[in-house]
Amino acid sequence: MAKVLTPRAEDYSQWYNDIVKKAQLAENSAVRGCMVIKPTGYAIWENMKSQLDRMFKDTGHVNAYFPLFVPKSLFEAEEKNAEGFAKECAVVTHYRLRNNPDEKGKLMVDPDARLEEELVVRPTSEAIIWNTYKNWINSYRDLPLLINQWANVVRWEMRTRLFLRTAEFLWQEGHTAHATKEEAIEETKMILDLYADFAENYMAMPVIKGVKTANERFAGADDTYTIEALMQDGKALQAGTSHFLGQNFAKAFEVKFSNSNNKEEYVWATSWGVSTRLMGGLIMTHSDDDGLVVPPKLAATQVVIVPIPKPKDEIDEVAERIMVELKAKGVSVKYDRDAKKRPGFKFAEHELKGVPVRLGIGMRDLEKGVIEVARRDTKEKNSIPVDGVVDHVVQLLDDIQNNLFNKAKAYRDSHITKADSMEEFKSILEEKGGFILAHWDGTTETEIKIKELTKATIRCIPLDNEKEAGQCILTGKPSEQRVLFAKAY
């Protein structure tokens, strides 16, 4: 089969578009900037969701659902948040269509059905949720309130890319309320750790945990924590954020509680989210010029069995037995029995779709008592005795999961470079890419200037940062630590 993807070296951006399309993960829709998530893509997202959901529940969170719409007057209550999102809000102004008297069979917005107050389609739900929490929180006994929501949100983006930046996207948003500042900060950090755990141990995508600069903070937050990943083209991807919201929303929505001394205080808040953007991160961290590579823990199908050259009773029998045994061990497996397609075609197809392990069962191999086992990540093939194949595959799935993480980590680690001057900074960006650790004077002005000059932004101030005296690469002013720069998605 001819190469169906533009090679990464030729055009990384086109390679990404190709893979999303050819592996049938998602496509653009008739609605500007909104995507259709196709079954193959959605199955991976479902696996992500169910694992994250388990992790949220294991840490004491419960799910709920809040309205899609936010009345404008609530939306504008927390001013910074409103200001931050106002420019990308889809707004519902009418609640009815009617027949267009001038064009038969066509509809028009009914001018008599104008809403008294416009409704914003939620770009994020702090406003509607804190307006609700006001009625749920009276006393310290009602705290902490640890709620998550799985939902769709809309941010009217001008330049969109499938999964990475779309007008509508799917996400989870946690919104918690606490009696003390310390507890809220602890929650913010605990969730950051949970996100990092998920990214590294399920997505096999190494991340750097850090805190955002004031300039890159979520609108309405006192502090934004982030996990930052590195894609294969040397650009960073913000993969998840956890916000300490201080008392900003509590004050905007008058959410107070009486503490154990019966004194009224404003509630402390956090919010945090990851979205279908993670799909973009997953694709770009592992995939290659032959197609998608999915870590076994998130693959919709972990193992595919292909009869060689086509189905036959003896082959079917072995395949069925292996399937039963694999399923009993919790492995998802499919038998690609279609007699109309040649093995080579199937191999390419399953490679394109990123199935981690492929078993090829042929009569000649069976006579020798072996089965061909191919792993997607390294493309290695081995003949494995039929009797041991199930255990081998279970172990192999683990190995692939680890190998993907280690490979991504080695790439990421080799792409964290120190720069001590603007020239060095620029030449690293141009020639090597990746993360750059550099001194910065701590001002938003300098941060913006560096962005203008290089398109690189401060991804975060890493949490485990070493203190090291130095001088800002732009202004030469004193700095007490390096911060993490990169060009980013």
Add this chain to the structure above:
Amino acid sequence: MAKVLTPRAEDYSQWYNDIVKKAQLAENSAVRGCMVIKPTGYAIWENMKSQLDRMFKDTGHVNAYFPLFVPKSLFEAEEKNAEGFAKECAVVTHYRLRNNPDEKGKLMVDPDARLEEELVVRPTSEAIIWNTYKNWINSYRDLPLLINQWANVVRWEMRTRLFLRTAEFLWQEGHTAHATKEEAIEETKMILDLYADFAENYMAMPVIKGVKTANERFAGADDTYTIEALMQDGKALQAGTSHFLGQNFAKAFEVKFSNSNNKEEYVWATSWGVSTRLMGGLIMTHSDDDGLVVPPKLAATQVVIVPIPKPKDEIDEVAERIMVELKAKGVSVKYDRDAKKRPGFKFAEHELKGVPVRLGIGMRDLEKGVIEVARRDTKEKNSIPVDGVVDHVVQLLDDIQNNLFNKAKAYRDSHITKADSMEEFKSILEEKGGFILAHWDGTTETEIKIKELTKATIRCIPLDNEKEAGQCILTGKPSEQRVLFAKAY
């Protein structure tokens, strides 16, 4: 604890509102007609979702996600569908807010950010999905296409009730495409059976399967199949519908396939859905004046353990052991260890929230080697030997599930009455309520007239209907079968 709910006999409608509120299932939001689904309610919905999702997947369906918005020009393409939903569409007309120059801190819709084409917030997704299927379907090899979506939809209802009728609701919508009419009809009916299976065997809610009259059909369908349940106040609830869409959407969106003879044909379609409305049905089928009653298979917490009168090492130890054993058997269990609340308060609380089984562990009982087991459905209490309590509870959960179904079925069966004249029809409606089987002349005119006179509608023509010659109760014209009438939610 004083009664917290209005008794059903006094005011059924108020009882429903009370229970939704006091059991903390849902509440009205700041957005007209939109609800907040609270954690206790959402946990039940999650259980419904995951069971339905399993059933859809077991029957070969996959999940995907389509955009929230439908461009007006696509929305109006299938005329009957558009006409049916036009009057309840929320419409996005703008994509940006800006500061209001006349009022500091306030925002206004930016008149410069008017969309060229208005976007309808999906009231249902046939239009956007069939516009997408057009590109997915070329040949008979692409069929059948069996896709489901879990999503929120918006229908601008004027009179709303929590769960039963809300402007935004959560649902699943299946959209399938087939090569032949027969296959599409088979799918429509298979899903109806699946819904009935779910309603009866998980929700413990008996349903009557039937087909809607032309007047009650989904806008754009050739046939609408329905499951109809009966609530405790004698009103019917349409609990799920499965539509045979013929080639209507295929024609509106030009979706053709080449058949095995290489001839082009229009595709045949189905769509089907159940929504958070099922929560209303669940509540009204089983609950009583003391609160919610949830069938064990859908309860978020199946068993609660209460220490009597308060926690103590010996009690904790027994409770922990029972919890471990119950969890090992797949039973969800909580230990209500809160020392600040009295047992009586806790009992009432768990009754209100519908936990199917309560274990009371007290020192005096323990000395006798027994534990008090109370079932929510009948309020029966029994002393059960500690050693046998786990097996007893597992069996009891089954018994409760069956008892709830049988009780609801007995009520439903005793509320299907035949009427042979309009007087009889009216008096049954007024005095007894429930379903009425009556002859109808088959015309929409008569159907509407009966509705005007009595507020009762034809719920369906039952699938297993006996043919029986008779005369229409309104017009006296000949009829070949009775149809099922009721007042409905």
